[in-house]
Amino acid sequence: MKQKYERPTIKKMNTGLMNKFGTRTDFDPVKDIDGVPVKNLIAEYGSPVFVLSEKQVRRNYQSAVRSFKTRYPKVQFAWSYKTNYLNAICKIFHQEGSWAEVVSGFEYHKALGNGVQGNQIIFNGPDKKEADLVFAIENHSLIHIDHFDELYLLIRICEQNNKKAKVAIRVNFDTGVYPIWDRFGFNYENGQAWTAINKIASAKNLELIGLHCHIGTFMLSTSAYSVASKKLCDLAKRCKVELQNPIEYIDLGGGFPSTNTLKGAYLPGIDTVPSVEDFAEAITSTILDFGFTSDELPTLILESGRVLIDDAGYLLGSVIANKRLSDGRRATIMDFGINILFTSNWYDHKISPAQEGSQYTEETVLFGPLCMNIDVVRESINLPLLETGDQVVVHKVGAYNMTQWMQFINMRPAVVLIDQNGQSHQIRKPETLEYLEMMEQIPEHLK
């Protein structure tokens, strides 16, 4: 095929990127997702399009559960809705046995709508409206209190309605990883957590059944989880001994990293991040070594988000055009930008061409399609020379992109699930102008 004319510049061409670990040729085309050709997916659902692999979601979930269950007798996972709350995705996790972890009234109702029983919904976060709390109490959900104002509100609601609520507190502490996430929950070191526990123990309508933490996200330190586990165990023991209030569960939250590569990292994430097994080992050994009697041993709850879904998600897109920047750098304009790939702000996503092409690679800036200077998908990536209409696969985009995406300049694209038999299903339609304008209203004088 004849290549399009481009004004020549002198540039070093790379065949494979050298570093001290040898040559990494990561430019092999990725032509299909779970056996379904990329070009068929784009032809059927449009470009760009998000694609999720049901097989990979289930594999991730089952493997994470196995890592914990082989090390600890009582384990329960709760799917973090904000990570990806498309109903089809949530239902996969619930089918696998996961509870729901929600952080707003809207997510709470979504979980109920997905058939999750009230007593299997964990209600986290600093923003629970009074109506949400009333509803959660009626549905026997597990309310994780974030601050004293919420605690007092709960006490008042329970008294007014003559109801009892099952609660836990979120605790934050120094785990050796800084900055400390101390804006959520009650602090351990300054005694605030213990004060909250005392207040709950003395409130006749509140039953303290759990202790919760979520120490950060994309955590690279397993020892931080050992410290967190130890501190929650300490509190649990004090609840039993000093308040005769045994604790049913401790909830270590989420935060395990996916294998994405953080921006600026020297080595790819796949070679550096600890595995779920490593975290499971750190957490379960700490709890088992703590010295609970076997009937005291609390249930261990995990609220993992990104590690369970990130590598099951792909973004397929197409090249709009190539150009040379003023300094001679090659720039490629893609049909997806940071509006739908929010995580490109902190990850260097792996991007593969979806068809055979040039053997030569060149350092390229990948721009999105938005009329906005900050719309840069990759500041610098070595890619085979792509041409207009060529397709690419962006890897590991399953977490947070489909909840934090913005409708800006363009519509949000379709989301497709490939089931375990290789069938594709549209699980969210591409947005349309009609959909967007459905929420708008024109005042009479402008009609």
Ligand SMILES: *Cc1c(COP(=O)(O)O)cnc(C)c1O
């Ligand atoms: C976001 C969140 C999670 C999931 O976090 P990941 O880092 O994606 O695992 C779990 N628990 C709480 C309270 C959260 O806010």
